[in-house]
Amino acid sequence: MIRVLTFLADLFLLTQLVIAGQTHEFNFTTGWVSRNPDGMQERMMIGFNGEWPIPEIHVNKGDRLIVRLTNGFEDLPTSLHFHGFFHRQADENMNQMDGPPLVTQCPIMPGDTYVYNFTIVNQVGTYWIHSHSGAQYTDGMRTALIVHDEDEPFEYDEEKVIQIGDHYHKPYYQVMDEFLNRYNPTGAEPIPQNILFNNTVNGSISFDPDTVYLLRFINVGNFIAQYVYLEDHYFTIVEVDGVYVKHNTTSLLYLSPGQRMSVLVKSQPHADKNYALMQIMDETMLDSVPTDLVLNRTNQVVYNYSAPAANEYFIDSFEEVTNDFYLTPFSERELLSEYDYQISLDIKMDNLGDGKNYAFFNNITYVAPKIPTLVTALSAPEKLAKNPAIYGDNINPFVLEYGEVIEVVLNNYDDGRHPFHLHGHNFQIVQKSPSFLESSSGSGESGEPVPYNESAPLMPYPEMPMERDTVVVEPNGHVVLRFVADNPGIWIFHCHVDWHLEQGLAAIFIEAPLVLREKEVLTENFQQICSAGKFPLSGNAAGHEDDWFNMAGLPRQPKPLPKGFTLKGYIAFVVSCLVGLWGLLTIVQYGMSESTQNDKAMYENLHKLLQEAGDSN
Template identity: 50%
Template sequence: MMANPDGIFERPIIGFNNSWPLPTIEVNRGDRVQLFLTNGLADATTSLHFHGLFQKGSNNMDGPVGVTQCPISPGETMLYDFVVDQVGTYWYHSHSGSQYSDGLRGLFIVHDTKYESNYQFDKELTWSISDWYHDSSTELIKQQLTRYNPTGAEPVPQNALFNDSRNVTVPVEKDTTYLIRIANIGIMVSQYVYIQGHDFEIIEIDGVYTKPQKANMVYLTVGQRVSILVKTQSNPTTNFNILNIIDKSMLDTVPDDLQLYGVNTLSYDASFKSLSVPKWIDNQDKFEPFDDFLLEPFYSKPLLPEPDHRIDLTLYMKNLGDGINYAFFNNHTYVAPRVPTLLTALSAPEHLKNNGQIYGSNTNSFVLQKDDIIEIVLNNEDDNKHPMHLHGHQFQVVARSEDFDEPVHYDPRNVTLPENPAIRDTVYVEGNGYVVLRFKADNPGIWFFHCHLDFHLEQGLAVTLVEAPSDINIRLSKNEIDICHIAGVPVEGNAAGNMDFLDLAGEPVQPNPLPDGFTSKGYFALTICTLVALYGLSTIYSYGMKDVTNTEKEKILNEKIVVKNLILSFEKQSSPEYQNLLKDLKKLDNLFDQL
């Protein structure tokens, strides 16, 4: 169906039952949810993830394709069936590629008066914020994952939405306290939220109610939720602006026509005027959003003890031999296995379930033992911020650095850990900084830990936690098995789909690396030099040209490698371009010999 949420551009979006925006699903703690998802798309597979829900005992309902389930083919229906034993603000979204940017996302709220009665409020509101693109998710990924985007620059959104719209009026009554649940359901940029003339109290992050903290601005990465209590004024004479502001530091370029903020109205009276938008709004360096590292849970839980198992992850971006910019943890960019990892765990013989090898060499799999205290130390060697999300758990955020110009790794000797750390399911790590998380491995299952900035996930920024695989007590339903069969995905075997679980022949792996000594920018510059030199093309990007300071001989050697790569990438050997490349390679050979 079509929709025009930003009022500028009508585009195809993915709705439910011929309707969009998607409904907010509200349930009570303890409810059993059954959601029949029929894929009505003509040409794409799908799935649904309930972000933040533990799915205890129902790992197969978690949703990420390739991790816990097979893709749902067009025309097929999958039943999502699970019991909710949590409280607070969550959301649901497609976990099939970056499809949720096409609109397949909504809020999911779990009520429990035991928790909510800890706070005084009269009414409840929900606000979603998100970035919005005019291109479809498939188009965006094409723009992101190409050798013509060697620096991995993320597509820039066209707008910032508020409740899937813009210029929204929120009618309020005076002298009333509102509990407002805010969720960033975008795919890329974090946003600041500010309500003119109204300070508030933060009382929840990511499904964890907190001790109230006074604030006037919150910052939400994609995937994060915050609840605030706002007391309206007693004698208002104007309306006030609610501003949702894109964090422009996350944009590679800021196009002139991009409106960096949305202006919505907290409306006391339709006849009132609004205040003007404050001048400081353009000065993001001066913003002081509440530091959510400091939010203590309402029912505080002491810092988990020293870990039994520490996972060290070093995050960086790098180009591989196909010229595309990928995201890495340690030395691997995530490549989905042939068999969803949960199905591998369920079908493996008992004595191999704890052998990490069977889950594949390119899935960044870590096997965790039941009830171990796990610590994830994530050192970010990239200068971008990354909103990291863990499925199946809420973790303690035990350390988080500021951003740095050069990478600074976590050193426990220099950091004092909080006594009652914040607990949540999505946290950002700053550029060149680190974040340290702890949780108890008390939820057997296969849980994805990944960057929620969807372009980065598509670039492979994910690891697979294989938690207590011998204790996963799940029998796949006939419905789930049928979905795999129809999608042509095996329901048993290792990451390669082999029943000899230690034989990984044929497993999906990442592309080959660039030849030795190439930097990504240099590589691209050389490709461009080659193209420009050899084909007279002069209008391609000019990234990184000045990085090339090689001697003449090295230059030619490099060009030879690039031309060889180009030759290897050609499918049609009969094409004149292919023949030209062969000639050029010969020319380069001769030149090289003469020097």
């Protein structure tokens, strides 16, 4: 009964919003634009209509948004995702507006135009748009999208949008080729050359005395999470990922890629000096730190342009950073106390038979099907629409029933942080473990993964858990999420470190496919885009409709490494090669030297190296 009343309330609200809302139309053409964002190297960035940075988009609650995206690239497909939007409609579902290619649409091929057309229903706050093809948004195909709300539960005098992110000097496809490569068997992520503040470095914003500012922070980066600190000021958190929260005051923020956080800041009473607004890389995400990498970037909060610039500020400890698990939504929505269906996902990174390092959910690395999963859901015989087999085992498909409470358990068997983003929903954070990167013994040794134990959870279940759409799972730790499957559609759940998504760290939630089929009708534009790219408009994951269980030709992950040839084997092989080279060098030195060689010492050193290589394998 409660869910029925909620649906009727949403329907009434939608009717009022559609009547009152305005329509905002944009015509964007992608293309390369020469820029030098960090002042260190000129490079090509992805802009719209020859412009970069791409201007922010501001709309109001209940408005309609129409974006015509034309692919202006010569040889690259593209797409656009509206990060954080649910695409809920009362009389029609707009799942095909979500953006991920071969999930909810076909890739937009060069010269073609795809129209994203939807009403922003019952959502407000801080969002952003970005390409969902390859790692294109790494090269600048992104901008803020703000949904204003006249009923905000807080007051301020002025707002400012601040985009933070990482920056690479090489184009994304070149970085990707170097990363996902057999010569990078450990899977060490590409290290950015810089971090940006509103698409530049060492940026500034201006403050007036005795003024309350709303600062909307968005991490639009690919890889690096960042801490944010404002000298001699405090942040009062009021919104996270489009969710209003009860006020929480802190001095230090943490945002991973994909996350947003809005804070109120009361300015100082006098304009006699300027203050440092610090961006700090989370260097624990880096496998190594180059000597020339600037981890601590100083931006200016300018009260007085005649006063000296603020000096660089260093943080002694990051322990004061706000943990989103302990935030409370303004709505005070209670915990979804019982789940109907639990999805347990083990996160691992490992090598496959081609020597490359991949990312896995439950030993499956995501490989896109031949046909959008949405097309499969809509074109399959009704009796098969809920059968996960027709969607291909290469995409980690999970079929959800309408109205079910879904629990997602993420167990991290990797020593890196991962920000996970769910399309089409916010989720409740039911459990969020600390990092177990180091042993609890205090010995300095590496810790062991600690998976979720339902019978003995690490922390009490919150009465009113935090809700958001992107959450970080800590190294060797776990996170437990819950949401109601009340938004029929095909929704991708993936790591928002885009390098990891390209490695395959994703799953597909096929939510209420029978309900979806009653509402979703593919537009002519959708069909035209698919036809232009020669993608079928019906069939299973492999494009077959004569036999819906025939997966011949389905793109799949590479075969496993030969038995016994693991990452440790690679290391042993490298050590053995070094031993051989050392031996050759020794022979050369012996032949060119008149001194007597210590054969016993040489034998002992060689034996030690070979023993170490054997132990590592």
